Amino acid sequence: MLRSSVSTLLGIQYPVLQGGMAWIADATLAAAVSEAGGLGVISAMGSDCERLRAEIRKAKKLTDKPFGVNIMLMSSGVEQTADLVCEEGVPVVTTGAGNPAKYMDRWLQADIKVVPVVASVAFARLMERIGAHAVIAEGGEAGGHVGDSSTMTLVPQVCDAVRIPVIAAGGIGDGRGLAASMMLGASGVQLGTRFLLAKECGIHDVYKQKLIKASDIATIVTGRRSGHPIRTLKSPMARRYAEWEYDSNVDDKALSELRAGGLRKAVEEGSESEGYFMAGQIAGMLKREETAQQIVHSIVAEAEELFKRCGTWLE
Amino acid sequence: MVKEKVIEILAEYKDCAPEEIDASQSFEELKLDSLDTVEIVMNLEEAFDIELKITEDLKTVQDVIEAIEKLV
Numbered sequence: 001m002l003r004s005s006v007s008t009l010l011g012i013q014y015p016v017l018q019g020g021m022a023w024i025a026d027a028t029l030a031a032a033v034s035e036a037g038g039l040g041v042i043s044a045m046g047s048d049c050e051r052l053r054a055e056i057r058k059a060k061k062l063t064d065k066p067f068g069v070n071i072m073l074m075s076s077g078v079e080q081t082a083d084l085v086c087e088e089g090v091p092v093v094t095t096g097a098g099n100p101a102k103y104m105d106r107w108l109q110a111d112i113k114v115v116p117v118v119a120s121v122a123f124a125r126l127m128e129r130i131g132a133h134a135v136i137a138e139g140g141e142a143g144g145h146v147g148d149s150s151t152m153t154l155v156p157q158v159c160d161a162v163r164i165p166v167i168a169a170g171g172i173g174d175g176r177g178l179a180a181s182m183m184l185g186a187s188g189v190q191l192g193t194r195f196l197l198a199k200e201c202g203i204h205d206v207y208k209q210k211l212i213k214a215s216d217i218a219t220i221v222t223g224r225r226s227g228h229p230i231r232t233l234k235s236p237m238a239r240r241y242a243e244w245e246y247d248s249n250v251d252d253k254a255l256s257e258l259r260a261g262g263l264r265k266a267v268e269e270g271s272e273s274e275g276y277f278m279a280g281q282i283a284g285m286l287k288r289e290e291t292a293q294q295i296v297h298s299i300v301a302e303a304e305e306l307f308k309r310c311g312t313w314l315e
Numbered sequence: 316m317v318k319e320k321v322i323e324i325l326a327e328y329k330d331c332a333p334e335e336i337d338a339s340q341s342f343e344e345l346k347l348d349s350l351d352t353v354e355i356v357m358n359l360e361e362a363f364d365i366e367l368k369i370t371e372d373l374k375t376v377q378d379v380i381e382a383i384e385k386l387v
Contacts, residue, residue: 098349099349099353099369101368101369101370102370119350120350120353120354121354122350122353122354122356122357123350123353123354125357126353126356126357126369129366147350227348
């Protein structure tokens with residue numbers, strides 16, 4: 001059976017984490033992933049404190065297994081969220097889009113396992129130094145906010161630089177991705193896009209259908225001009241943004257207003273024209289809706305099968 | 316002394332001449348993003364054998380120089 005330092009560290013059965021996708025990852029999805037033996041993660045983004053508290057309590061009712069909360073450090077209200085996860089005794093916190101140093105002391109004191117998302121070696125080293133239990137090395141194949149390095153290049157370099165477990169993310173969609181990540185030195189994986197098609201994921205059906213239809217080249221990165229690049233499906237909105245981005249007649253304010261609320265419009269309304277449908281490059285691999293359990297179990301079974309075959313590569 | 320060394324390290328990172336870097340400039344003005352900043356801070360820590368806290372107060376090159384001066 002597949003075991004790794006990540007499963008031991010987080011108290012889960014399989015080293016498979018579900019990405020804490022903003023506006024999407026709620027208690028229902030997170031609990032389903034945790035029940036399946038992975039680590040479900042609730043996104044703090046898009047919830048005010050009371051709603052997040054309710055989601056955390058709901059997840060605790062739905063599962064006895066560990067789950068996490070993802071805190072996007074660029075968002076507002078981080079200070080309150082940082083305290084809330086301590087009060088509620090959340091087992092794991094993942095962070096994104098910034099440096100969580102300011103909150104580390106209180107999280108470590110509350111016995112929370114802290115797992116920041118990193119996009120560079122220096123950042124991973126810094127996270128290890130301030131006490132992170134593991135890092136998620138996320139390559140630019142991922143959906144949502146992305147860095148420049150690819151998973152293939154980032155993961156082995158981060159693994160060489162830190163002693164804490166490394167979880168690979170970005171471009172991982174099935175057991176081949178898990179096995180490949182472990183070959184690169186990672187002890188686990190985090191998937192976002194694949195879990196968008198979990199039955200327990202409450203995004204609009206239009207969003208799900210777009211993912212099923214998506215091909216390998218269906219995504220685009222926009223927002224480099226603003227310094228916050230985001231990978232999404234090539235929706236009308238994303239194409240318009242891409243056009244405006246390279247038009248010097250469009251000022252930064254107009255550009256940022258164009259995208260405002262776009263993810264929510266995709267998730268809740270399924271708005272074809274105004275939605276910003278975040279997705280990773282792996283979207284082309286997705287063919288159907290499945291339960292979180294089917295997703296987690298098939299990923300693990302495929303990886304185990306691949307590892308059994310490893311020996312046949314050597315004469 | 317600290318100032319010269321910080322500017323030298325920054326110039327090396329950016330592949331430019333030290334004269335092109337003005338201490339009053341922010342990292343943003345120097346076209347360095349958050350990942351660059353973390354890497355530069357790590358380089359500075361190694362060069363000065365110190366540990367710097369990366370906070371929002373470290374905006375300009377001068378802020379970094381002053382933070383280092385307090386530690387060496």
